[in-house]
Amino acid sequence: MDAERLTTRSGLVAGLALTGCGLAAAVLLGVAGLLVAAVLIGAGTGLITPLGFAALAASTPPEPMGQTMGAANSAANSGTPEARSSSPRSPPPSPSAGDMPHSPC
Known part of the structure; x- marks a missing residue:
């Protein structure tokens, strides 16, 4: 595809650097930097x-391969940080009555 001109390591480093610069531009340059930030973050994510x-x-x-790539693609498209395993997970514990905030009403 790219004739091995771009290694995985150098591509990930460049992508993370572009994304980091984009985040810095959004914070440091204010409203004017948002356009620059969007371009940098998009380019970094694209790498x-x-x-x-x-x-x-x-x-x-x-x-x-199909199951792995399908799970990774589903996770990427849903915005989750990682693909969930196929094993059932126990639900989080429900708060006890002592943990609930008391309403003044």
């Missing part, structure tokens, strides 16, 4: 995302 998926595909055995 990070395909390289991350390529690294995941390279490290996954052929048998569960």
Whole structure:
């Protein structure tokens, strides 16, 4: 695809650097920097995302490739930080009566 001109490591470092510069531009430059920030963050994300998926595909055995990539794509599109495992998780404990805030009404 890119004839091995861009390694995974250098691409991820460049993408994270662009994203970090974009976040700094949004904070430091105020409203005028938002356009610059959007471009930098978009370029950084554009580098990070395909390289991350390529690294995941390279490290996954052929048998569960579809399940792995499907879970990663679902997680990426839903905004979750990581794909959830297929094992059931116990729900978080519900707060006890002593943990609930008291209403003055």
